[in-house]
Amino acid sequence: MAEITLIEGLRQAMDEELARDERVFIVGEDVGPRGGVFRATLGLFDKYGPDRVIDSPLAELSIVGIGIGAALYGMRPICEIQFADFIHPAFNQIVSEAARLCYRSNGEWTAPMVIRAPYGGGIGGGLYHSQSIEAFYSHVPGLKVVIPSSPHDAKGLLKSAVRDPNPVLFLEPKKGYRLIKGEVAEGEEILVPIGPARVSRPGRDVSLFAYGMMHHYALQAAGAVAAEGIDVEVVDLRTLAPVDRRTILDSVRKTGKALIVHEDNLTGGYGAEVAAILAEQAFTDLDAPVRRLAGPDVPGVPFSHPMQDWFMPDPAKIAAAVRELAAY
């Protein structure tokens, strides 16, 4: 076992998949000699050459379009969108083309591709480098949406995503790239299945659902309130689409109380889906109203530091919401 960062887990996954399958290639802005703006692909250009680690023009629509075409041609593209904020020009390619191919061709054609995109705020990135975009894409049937929150899951889920026969939107919590460290086994293949959520901390009093950076904070908040006698069960959703209803329901059937945390703004956010699942399928197990803690409904994460802090959920805000729910 070695302790590595989340981004190192991603780099290892891509390295191993490039080595395993020659159909795998990476395309994106600055992914080549520079190794990506966050250095996720560092060293891969030197190792695999310019045909397999390809610098693209500043055009997200064409990055995804190239990926779809190559996937249909039998390749296994990993498309990198430099910031999730810039994925919107490719919305049509992802939603109208990639996600629909299997359905539209009655299973004859699929688009086996991964679209990687760093997302989320708290890094002083302002409006154009901090967005959380998961809710837009979790709504799209035919598209898988995956968000890891640990180096182990980052590596194992990305490798599974590369091997998936259908398109996977792989969102990476960029604030956690180097902040989140964890043990990852060496010398063995790590594959984490897409779909199942993970109970990362079992507890009895309140269920706390989160993903990405917020899952990291959720664990910290759970640790903080444990000293006060509040036993929080933390669930890392990991895959937003398709969602793991079973784990969500099992947890709330035990605790009777649910808090969902995401940094994306509240209205129409992913928490609404979890809340709806609980309202529909666990109504008679609820002992308190389902609570959501999310970013405020403003058009973006502010640039100013105090304002950014105001926007972002953090361990203290999560702990406060947990306390309130536990006391209900």
Add this chain to the structure above:
Amino acid sequence: MPAKVIMPQLGESVVEGTVTRWLKREGDSIEEFEALLEVNTDKVDTEIPAPASGRVLRLYVTEGTTVRAGTLLAVIGQPGEAIPDAEAESPGVAPMAAAAAAPAPSPEPDTIAQPAQVDLGFISPVVARLAREHNLDLRQIRGTGAGGRITKKDVLSHLESRPAAPWESPSLGELFRPTEEVFGVAGAAPGASAPAAGELVQLDAVRRAIAEHMLRSKATSPHVTTVMEADMRRVVAHRLAHREAFAREGVNLTYTAYFAAACVAALRAVPLVNASWTDEGIRLHPRIHLGIAVSLGEQGLIVPVIKDAGQKSLLGLAQALGDLAGRARARKLQPDEVQGGTFTITNHGVSGSLFATPIIHQPQTGILGVGALQKRVVAVESRDASGAVTDSIAIRPMVYLTLTFDHRILDGALADAFLGKVVETLQGWGP
């Protein structure tokens, strides 16, 4: 129609108040809205006005008495009007020494004051469901949630602390009931149908069959009984943790299922217990069919059989138990469902019996008797890091288990090996 003066609820959380001073006496006349009495609560002191004009016919509560909101305090009307009886109105409140003779209580239902309502606050969906499932009176449960709300935890800890606790009552689906209960002994109070002294009780077919079988069994097998006890801590915890999940599958998880599972494990370990005596030799049964004694009340006792109990999980056993017990009580068992058992369990513990020596169900080898589950003080040995042994006293849910066996087939050591395996299975029950 006299007007009633009722103790009002003087605030959201104020459920009682003290009558500090009556401002009128019985027989005084009073105007509507004129102050009749002073009331003190832990929050306010206030005057209660008369709801109507007339004469004060009766005061029901003495000065200095604390009463709940909703209690009848006084009646105002015209002399000669019927006065309601305080006892019928608000139980537990003694009326003042009445100067006037008390006429018959007014029978009209629309004039009866409502009994004091306890505000339970918000009842969450899960609390409502648990109350329904366990037939609970929520007024008996103290709320610890926001504003005194009854939380799921409050309900669960109430369920755990219920005095009925260790064994659920037969009405909750516990499969077997003790023969003592069936035969109406063991200190049972004589019921309405109890025969009068000197009466001859007619024998019905079931009673004759039971009598014949009991005699024949005693004449057939030399009965010997061995007794052990089991610490049920892990089973109790497991059942608490899984009862809800089983209930969602429509299955009532009773302790019987655990004893059945433990018997299956022990019958596997000591196959000679799952056998029958024949003149040719001891016939070992390849399959485990578990008979469970089910009381049919005054109609006697029936022993439905869980076929292939050895193939069933805890869920499967609990499911089969619920099904068989339900149909046994509804008299809907098929004849082959009460035959072919290879071992029997009987629970005499429901009526408090600690251990007993039941009679073997022929042609089986043994019968497991399950005593009352009760909390007992036991000495516990623990070992610290250095290996030193420390003794301590613990409170544990304990049960006595008896194996009554056919001494032709089993010797004491083998019988103890079987019973020991039952105990070991129960005590080591996994999470």
